[in-house]
Amino acid sequence: MLFMAEMEVRLPADMPAGEADEIKAREKAYSQELQRDGRWRHIWRVAGRYANVSIFDVGSVDELHDLLSGLPLFPYMDIRVTALAGHPSAIAEGPNAPENREKERGS
């Protein structure tokens, strides 16, 4: 199941820089582990904001929630999640992607 998550980070202005740096370092390691195992497919910075748009590929909504709530920055983020479905015109993803059409034909 694919989901888009839009994350806005709001660290308290009075958080000591060392503490913020430590949380950001843990956040980076956590997200890179999930990128390596394939569940965090994309992460893009939203230009001009301390925010990102990410694409997750997970087995369930509960798994996504566990993954997001485990983010070290979770207490300091607003996260909006949108479920994604395959688009019939897509050539790179979804049911009409060439690799999926080949699977359907059994070749």
Ligand SMILES: O=C(O)CC1=CCC(=O)O1
């Ligand atoms: O900087 C961000 O957008 C917050 C974040 C999420 C994963 C990560 O490494 O940073």
